[in-house]
Amino acid sequence: MTVPIAPDILALPRKPAPDAEGRINLVGLTREQMRAALVEAGIPEAQARMRTGQIWQWIYHWGVRDFARMTNLSKAVRALLAERFVAALPEIVSRQISADGTRKYLVRLSGGHEVETVYIPEEDRGTLCVSSQVGCTLTCSFCHTGTQRLVRNLTAGEIVGQVMLARDDLGEWPVPGAPKVETRLLSNIVLMGMGEPLYNFEAVRDAMRICMDGEGIALSRRRITLSTSGVVPEIARCATEIGCLLAVSLHATTDEIRDRLVPINRKWNIETLLAALRDYPRLSNSERITFEYVMLDGVNDSDEDARRLVRLIAGIPAKINLIPFNEWPGAPYRRSPEARIRRFADIIHKAGYASPIRTPRGEDIMAACGQLKSATERARRARAAATG
Secondary structure, rough: OOOOOHHHHHHHHOOOOOOOOOOOOOOOOOHHHHHHHHHOOOOHHHHHHHHHHHHHHHHHHOOOOHHHHHOOOHHHHHHHHHHEEEEOOEEEEEEEEEEOOOEEEEEEEHOOOOEEEEEEOOOOOOOOOOEEEEEOOOOOOOOOHHOOOEEEEEOOOHHHHHHHHHHHHHHOOOOOOHHHHHHHHEEEOOOOOOOOOOHHHHHHHHHHHHEEEEEOOOHHHEEEEEOOOHHHHHHHHHHHOOOOEEEEEOOOEEEEEEEEOOOHHHHOOOHHHHHHHOOHHHOOOOOEEEEEEEEOOOOOOOOOHHHHHHOOOOOOOOEEEEEEEOOOOOOOEEOOOOOHHHHHHHHHHHHOOEEHHHOOOOOHHHOOOOOOOHHHHHHHHHHHHHHH
């Protein structure tokens, strides 16, 4: 059972590390961390909260990261900020645009490591698929990212930075004095990129709180979905400390098959996972949980699998997203035939659950679900193997 962490402990600032020039990056700091950093830099305690609010709005509402442009701050404060701080984002190394409009960004982090971020435009929304780790530790056998070893967790700044660089690329920051635009190009965030978000909980939590802050990016928690393979001890914390929607990578209806597809199942099996999920809608005030189910030909796509899935989730407000397997070079599985997927969906639908079949997006640029993998990390492993 997860022991709740007291709010005052969560609020304690963690001291951020400076860059090579001794400056602290303000992007990714919580409000309290930013306030503490300003005080340490010499901003009077009595002014620090107000200055934090002003800087916060410049960075996260207006998208301004040049301190000289923060015109409601005095010249002395702006000079101090420029000397002691930066407001820096990860670097976009490359951008690929699919025939369907999907954009895949290769994003370089500190240390030279890279992750992939994907923007998916739709008629009624624009969804950004965000990474939380370089590589992944879970080794799910159907996932291309799972073939890349875990290198490190991303910082909160690197996570929220993906949202900000996508807004840069889309030209979506508001313009002072211009009419307010209600329709957003980037309206939703899904933590479904590289990595397991609940294995980097604190950074993910802080980044999502920044995205939800009403004086900045101001996305509703119902516009944010965190996808987990089933890190059971962190599920209750996700509900109470983030409160976003939850998607669970289930992908199988028996422990025997899920052990093979999603190895974390050997630690927290299906029964244990579902027991932890039953309280999530109440704790997070969410309407339902989304179960993700990749359709693998002859592996998990039988009529009996569909009926067993319905029995397993009985009593949990849920939607089942059926994901046609997105193939990648060397993949050990094949996509279920379209007729088989539709039959599977029909059984679930008749049982009373929504069972949409996800339309693959960005397959031509390897941007579809389960296909993300850093080309740089792949090349590093190839070089290491060649010299080993």
